[in-house]
Amino acid sequence: MKTVTLACHEFDANLLYSDDGLAPFFAADSAVKNAGGSKSASFSAEGEQWRARLSYQESNIVHPGNMTPHGTEWRLETMREYRIKVYRDPAEDPIGQQEFVAHIAPRWPGMEGERSDGSRVEIPVPDGFGEGVNVRVQGSNIAFERYPDLVARAGAALGIAGRYFRDPHPMTNIQDAERYGRVHRDASGPIHARDGPIASMGHLLEDDRSGYRKVVQNDDDEHGRNLPGYYHTVTLDERRVREAFPDHRLPKEVKHYYAREAEGLDEDNPLAHPKVGASLQVSLLDDDETVRWCDLDRLRRELDQTVLSVLADAGIDVAPSGGGSGPFVEDAYFTPKVDESGPDPIGLDMTRVRQSQESVVVRYLADGLRPTQWETLVTDGGEIAPAEIADAHGRHVESVRDALRDMEDLVHREYAKVSLRSEYIAELVHDAVAEARESVKRAAETTAKAIEAAERGMDETMSAFIAWAHRHGIDFQDAREARLKLRFDDHTDAGKAIREGFRLWKNAGLPEERYRQARVRFQDGSVGDAWRWLTPG
Structure with a gap:
């Protein structure tokens, strides 16, 4: 199935390297000292121009003395850690948000860190890792798989051998990752609506007290201005995610959100329109679980499928044709191209x-x-x-x-x-x-209707219709003697509900014409006949 191609947003990972031991760390130290404390350079990658800046920061790692526990000689008097800021050349990225920071720190078994109060705590190192470096990358708007290559190219440009960073250790772990699409504000309403997919997942896919789920529905921005859908999210743990996506195993946050300044922007500015994204929630994994570098393809597929499924459930066309972008809005990092490389949406x-x-x-x-x-x-x-x-x-x-x-x-x-x-x-x-x-009487009559339906062999279909009728206030107990009545608080989504009821009514084997003639009444006093909502056009 063809679908729109989503974009990478935030990313956070611990890239681990041990093939060359502590050599990358010592190389970073030499490069900083030779440059007098900091160094800048430029490099190219995949036809793009990038810039990098190397600097250092103080470290709370306890000095190992003259030698590490593994026997590596340590000649550095001061404990430092090193940072490489990597960003796209401003001429190619005028917005300036395609960037990341690579934080380089040494690792050896048994190493300790010193807290501000003078106490010490062991810094965990994976079993069998030996000595090496941890490169914590935190960035945005860059394809996830590109980070190791960009670190290697930046290192080489700054005087640190690029080969040190080519092949991450298998214990490399991913802490955060988000994929998104930007949707026109006029089309995104059903996503964050009270009965939309975000709210529905939060309220329906749950046991009352076990596990974890969180729903946020904020329609006011930081300035107190009302902007429907400003920040709506649902966060689901592994078990709840599987209720909607049976083959998924990673906890996620699904969100519909605007930029802080969105309310004051013209419609032709992409930031005036919301993002719809899904991000990994590592904190909800069990203590013995980690998202490894080898899980990257699976992670990307799950994130994409989650976003596409939410969009499709809200009635958004996830594969606009005719050369246009349909309900999507292109921005500096998201181009709504349609191809067959992404996963099929799941019917939520x-x-x-x-x-x-x-x-x-x-x-x-x-x-x-x-x-x-x-x-x-x-x-x-x-x-x-x-x-x-x-x-x-x-x-x-x-x-x-x-x-x-x-x-x-x-x-x-x-x-x-x-x-x-x-x-x-x-x-x-x-x-x-x-x-x-x-009203005991009404409950008894409703029960009698359900039992009567069961005796007629229509228990499942009739139960579904009775449930729908109960939700929407149909005067069902008088269905044979009087005209059907459908009562709604307002006109929002009434047509959708009426058509849903018509399908259930037919499935229950009841006469179609009777439903078509049902009287629809709204709280504001307006009325109509059901057939008006059932007629196309």
């Missing part, structure tokens, strides 16, 4: 996940929850022990546990605690319980 199908969770709740409503089960569900939204439920409601703890065993797909049990499986299910249950308490 948040609607399917949402309907599945709704159907679970509806099924339990239809089956008739026992009082013990209602008591199990109606908590403060957090987690609670079965024994606490039993004590609070005068039940035997075993009856509570029996109720929980019957509700495996509605609740999550772990370490003697119970919680609802997702925030979305929690909202549905809360609404259902509140409604049941206010």
